[in-house]
Amino acid sequence: MTGFDRILMTTGAVVLALIWVLPLAYAVWTAFHPSEYEARFVLGAPLTLENFVKAWNAAPFARYFLNTFILVTGIVVCQFVLCTLAAYGFARYRFPGRDILFSLVLLQLLVMPDILIVENYRTIGALGLVDTIAAIALPYVASGFGVFLIRQTFMTVPRELDEAARIEGAGPLTILWRVYVPLAKPIYLAYGLVSVSHHWNNFLWPLIVTNSVETRPVTVGLSIFSTTDSGVEWSVINAATLMTSGPLLIAFLLFQRQFVQSFMRAGIK
Template sequence: MSRYDRYLFSTGAGLLALIWVLPLLYAVWTAFHPSAYEANFTLSAPLTFENFAKAWNAAPFARYFFNTFVLVTVITGAQFVLCTLAAYGFARFRFPGRDILFGLVLLQLLVMPDVLIVENYRIIHALGLVDTLAAIALPYVASGFGVFLIRQTFMTVPAELDDAARIEGAGPLSILWRVYVPLAKPTYLAYGLVSISHHWNNFLWPLIVTNSTETRPVTVGLSVFATTDSGVEWSVINAATLMTSAPLLLAFLLFQRQFVQSFMRAGIK
C-alpha cells in the first residue's frame, strides 16, 4: 500500500470517526451545562450536575437499570449455555441431518427479528407473560449467531485434545467444560459484549410487551420521560442518555482489544 493510499484511508477513517463522535460530544456538552448554553459553546460556561439529578428524579431509573441488568444477565447466560451445547454438537459430533440443521441455524440469521414480532407477541400473550421480564427475554434465550460464532472457534481446536481427554477418562461434557470452553474465552467475551449491547439497547420488543414501570428497561423508560410541561429539555434528556449508555461505552473501551481479536480468531472479517 502506497503512502497516498494510507493517507486516503486514514482521512476517510478520521471523517467517519468525526461524524460519529460529534453527536456524542454535543450530548456531553449539554448534559454538563445549564440549558441556556445548549447552543452557546463558550469556555466560560459553568459546569453542573443538575441535569443528571433532574433526569434521575424525573423517572424511576433505579428500577429501569435493575430490570435491564436482570434481562441482559439472564439472556446472555442462557445464550452461553444453549449456544455452547449446540456449537459443540455441530463442531464435534456426526449425526444424521447435522448439515441441514446447521443450515437452518444460518438461515435464521437472514430473518429480521421484526418480522417475527406479531407471532412472538401472540405466543407470549397465550402464555400469559405480557408485561413481564420473561416476555422480553424469552424470544432471545437462543441465538443463531452465537451458535455460529462459537462453533467456528470450536472447529479450530485440534481433535487430538479430545483424544487425550478421553484417554484420561473424560466424558463429552467434561471435555467441553475443561478443554473447549477455556480455549474459547476470547470468543465468549466478544459475543457477550455483542449480546449485552444488543439487549441493553433493545427498544421495540420491550416497548410492545411491557405496560408498567416495574417491567420497563432503560431504553423504554428513557423514551417516556422525554417531555416536560415546559416542553423538551435537551440538557436533561442528554444527561439521561449518557447515564444509560455509559456502561456500554465503558465496557467496550475496557475490552476493545479482546473484542477485535476474538472475531479475528473466529475467522470473521
C-alpha cells in the same frame, strides 16, 4: 498502497470519526452544563450535575437499571449454555441431518427480528407472560450468531485433546467444560459484549410487550423524556442518554482490545 491511497483512507477515517464523535461531544457538553449553554460553546462555562439529578428524579431509573441488568444477564447466561451445547454438537458430532440443521441456524441470521414481532407477541400472550421481563427475554434465549461463532472456535480445537481427555476418563460434558470452554474464553467475552450491547439498546420489542415500570428496561424508560408536557430540555435528555449508554461505553473501552482480537481469532471479518 500509494501515498494518495493512504491520504484518501485517512481522510475518510477522520470524517467518519467526526460524524461519530461530534454528536457524543454535544451530548456531553449539554449534559454537564446549564441549559442556557445548549446551543453555544463558551470557554469557562460552569459545570453542573443538575441535569443528571433532574433526569434521575424524572423517572425511576434505579428500577429501570435493575430490570435491564436482570434482562441482559439472564439472556447472556441462557445464550452461553444453549449456544455452547449446540455449537459443540455441530462441531464434533456427526449425525443425520447435521448440515441441514446448521443451515437452518444460519438461515435464522437472515431473518429480521421485527418480522416476527406479531407471532412472538401472540406466543407470549398465549403463555400469559405479557408485561414480564421473561417476555422480553424469551425470543432471544438462543442465538444463531452465537452458535455459528462458538462452533467456528470449537472446530479449531485439535481432536487430540478430546482423545487425551477420554483416555483420562472424561465424558462429553466434562470435555466440553474442561477443554473447549476454557480455550474459547476470548470468544465468549466478545460475544457477551455484542449480546449485552444489543439487548441493552433494544427498544421496540420491550416497548410492545411491557406496560409497567416494574418490567420496563432502561431504553423504554428513556422514552418518557420525549413525551413530557414541560417542553424539550435537551440538557436533561442528554444527561439521561449518557446515564443509559455510559455503562456500555465504559465496558467497550475496557475490553476493546479483547473484543477485536476475539473476532480475529474466530476468522470473522
